[in-house]
Amino acid sequence: xxxxxxxxxxxxRWQTARxxxxxxxxxxxxxxxxxxxxxxxxxxQALTAQALxxxxxxxxxxxxxxxxxxxxxxxxxxxxxxxxxxxxLMPFVREAVRWHVPISVxxxxxxxxxxxxxxxxxxxxxxxxxRQPGAERVxxxxxxxxxxxxxxxxxPQTMQTETMAGDVLAVVETFLQDRVRVLLxxxxxxxxxxxxxxxxxxxxxxxxxxxxxxxxxxxxxxYPILAGWSRKSALGAVxxxxxxxxxPAQRQxxxxxxxxxxxxxxxxxVRVHDVKETVxxxxxxxxxx
Numbered sequence: 001x002x003x004x005x006x007x008x009x010x011x012x013r014w015q016t017a018r019x020x021x022x023x024x025x026x027x028x029x030x031x032x033x034x035x036x037x038x039x040x041x042x043x044x045q046a047l048t049a050q051a052l053x054x055x056x057x058x059x060x061x062x063x064x065x066x067x068x069x070x071x072x073x074x075x076x077x078x079x080x081x082x083x084x085x086x087x088x089l090m091p092f093v094r095e096a097v098r099w100h101v102p103i104s105v106x107x108x109x110x111x112x113x114x115x116x117x118x119x120x121x122x123x124x125x126x127x128x129x130x131r132q133p134g135a136e137r138v139x140x141x142x143x144x145x146x147x148x149x150x151x152x153x154x155x156p157q158t159m160q161t162e163t164m165a166g167d168v169l170a171v172v173e174t175f176l177q178d179r180v181r182v183l184l185x186x187x188x189x190x191x192x193x194x195x196x197x198x199x200x201x202x203x204x205x206x207x208x209x210x211x212x213x214x215x216x217x218x219x220x221x222x223y224p225i226l227a228g229w230s231r232k233s234a235l236g237a238v239x240x241x242x243x244x245x246x247x248p249a250q251r252q253x254x255x256x257x258x259x260x261x262x263x264x265x266x267x268x269x270v271r272v273h274d275v276k277e278t279v280x281x282x283x284x285x286x287x288x289x
Contacts, residue, residue: 010219010266015191016122016146019102023224023268026282029104030055030063030275031230034088035072035080048091055096062279065123067271068092069106073127075160075200075233082111093119104148110134117142125226127152127201129179140186147183148194148226151175153202160202168207169214172197177221194224194269200232208234212258215265227262228271230255256281 014021021027034051055066070088071080089105089112096103097120104123105116110132113124117138123146130136130149139147151172153164164171176195184190197211197218218225229235231248232255239246239254252274259270259278263285272278 009222010268011191011222011224012268013191014146014194014224014268015144015189016102017117017120017142017144018122021102021146025286026263026267027064027269028062028275028278028282029065029067029226029269029271030058030061031271031273032058032066032068032092033072034068034070034092048095051092052095055092058275059099059101061276063275065102065104065269066096067104067106067123067125068096070112071107073106073156073201075156077156079157082109085109085112086115089116090119093121097121102146104146108132108135110138113138117145122146123148125196126150127156127198129176130183131179136183136186136188139183140188144189144192146192146194147188148196149176149179149183150196151198151201153198156201163204164202164207168203168210169217172211173218173221176218176223180221180223190223194226195221196226196228199227199229200234203234205234205237208232209238212261212265215262215267219266224268225262225266226269226271227259227267229258229262230270230272230274232258252277260285 012023014023032051032055070085093116102122104125105121106125107113108126108128113135125148127150130139153159180193199208231251235251235254235258236245239251255274256277259272260281262270270278
């Protein structure tokens, strides 16, 4: 009952640059990685034409938002120069913003944020939660783009070499609350914000599942939650058999299960590779609501 009461206080709309999203039902965000080294599908959509075809397929399969990335943030990934990230992203973005669907760009560089927002992108999805110098200023100056603030321990190069300690939920909750407070003080409207607990970003397998089990407690912050479990290593760990961990593409069923559990615990958006399977599972879940 306590979880139900908390949910009533959570915002049910997400203001983005061109769209006011009704979050009274869950949204499926399809992943488009225009990178050669992403942990799950690196290189498969590295060319603009390939990425556009993949994005069209995700939309056909039921994706309602597209999340585009031009730099891998998997554990140990090497940072990509600004010019290279822009070269990967901009040809895709210029075409995709014409499709009249919400477009999110996964970046932490303020220069990239500015470029894609100027091109018409709707959402900035930032693993650094706008902590890079200049990022807050870019978002505050934009009239209405949506923002996803994620918790990350350390940075992509070191986050899994020294994982978090202590009560993971308390740390994540305090971090996200602090970031929200800072951004509100910058004049960024509350309805523009969505929060992501950062599954896999500096957490142990046990901590990731603790975050899932207690995810509903984060609703007490009053903001919608985006959950990104798709094909993550924590799923591979629980699926391992005789020391053999399945490759990311073989974690499809577990990814769908985790997305469904996240929605049951209050997530408004799920960020996934396997769009059709997730959409189908959510249809079954919605049939009993």
